[in-house]
Amino acid sequence: MRKLLVLFGILTVVFACGQEKKQINAKIMNIQYPEINANNFEQKLAASVKHYEKExxxxxxxxxxNCVVEVLVNDYPVHKDYELSNYATPLAINRAILKSGEQTLTYRLYPVGNLIKEEYGEGGTVTTLTDNTAIAISIIKMDNNSEKTLEDEEVIIKHISLSDAKGRFIASGKPYYEFTFTFNAQVPYVNEGWSKGQDLSKLDQKLLEAKAVEFYKEYGKIYEMKDADLLAKVSYGLEKRNSIASYKKLYDINGLWKEYLADFDEKNIKVLPIENFRMVSFGDDKVVFLLLNSLSYTYRGGGALRIEYIDKDGDESTLMPGIYLYLPEGKKLEDGLYMIN
Structure with missing residues (x-):
């Protein structure tokens, strides 16, 4: 039995049996959609999605x-692959396309490290890109409303990494390589996303990091308290953008919310301290993310918030929510950050 108290913007949950008191500070975790809760999340989300003759x-x-890769569209992370193998299926990127027009795609290549040794049991640690490093990327387009399959895809652009006169990768011997190219996309929707965020590079960086850490800590308390209403509020903007961009139907949204709630069913939920991270920016310096300093396959590329739990099979697992924050125009950093839309 628990009692919910709301006082001076502080949400306080008091547990019986002498358990530790948990609090969520509404001033630290700014809420853009206070009207959203666990009961109306799905209906509100479905109502925000428009459908078109062509989608x-x-x-x-x-x-x-001979590399691992990270990919950003419009300076927003859409894919990371730290394995030797390749994905057979295409990867959706509409969530990073806010409106029609020219889009940018940036890929970052890194050496394979110990992957060859781990996979085949031989070889050493590879610390640089090699002569044989290469990447090919195709942007393809499909109509969500058509009866065509991916075999009928329309290729928008193909890109192949550059080589020198002898056919060697142009960044051979280097520990890192980055390249950006553009492509055109035409979509019927317009998402605000982080476009109306402030340039965070111009703000006090120590205060920015402190506010991001505060938000991450408060976000972790959602799982400690299993607060479905607050999870719905802070997740709504992100999922609204994704749903609009993917033309999601109610059935898909219902499944999405079930996945969110399933995390509350895990046992022995424990939020780890926010530590060993570095602050990075995305979205042309309008988005901040706390990146965990780790090269392990489990954690690499993940955020500083880690939530450990025991899954249904009795195995130890880790949830790493992707918390991307921004500061909307007209807001003060001293008053805290917001989840991106």
Missing amino acids: PLYYMRINKS
């Missing part, structure tokens, strides 16, 4: 060798 969906196909 363009954009994907990318990636084929890489």
Whole structure:
């Protein structure tokens, strides 16, 4: 039995049996959609999605060798692959396309490290990109409303990494390589996303990091308290953008919310301290993310908030929510950050 108290913007949950008191500070975790809760999340989300005669969906196909890769569309992370193998299916990118027009795609290549040794039991640690490093990326388009399959995809652009006169990768011997190219996308929707966020590079960086850490800590308390209403409020903007861009139907949204709630069913939920991270920016310096400093396959590329639990099979697992924050125009950093829309 628990009692919910709301006082001076502080949500306080008091547990019986002498358990530790948990609090969520509404001033730290700014809420943009206070009207959203666990009961209306699905209906509100479905109502925000419009459907069109043509519903363009954009994907990318990636084929890489002798490297691992991270991909950003419009400076927003859409894919990371730290394995030797390649994905057979195309990867959706509409969530990073806010409106029609020219889009940018940036890929970052890194050495394979110990992957060859781990996979084949031989070889050493590879610390640089090699002569044989290569990547090919195709942007493809499909209509969500058509009866065509991915075999009928329309190729928008193909990109192949550059080589020198002898056929060697141009960044051979280097520990890192980045390249950006553009493509055109036409979509019937317009998402605000982070476009009306402030340039965070111009703000006090120590205060920015402190506010991001505060938000991450408060976000973790959602899982400790299993607060479905607050999870719905802070997740709504992100999922609204994704749902609009993917033309999701109510059935898909119902499944999405079930996945969110399933995390509350896990046992022995424990939120780890926010530590060993570095602050990075995305969205042309309008988005901040706390990146965990780790090269392990389990954690690499993940955020600083880690939630450990025991899954239904009795195995230890870790949830790493992707918490991307921004500061809307007209807001003060001293008053805290917001989840991106």
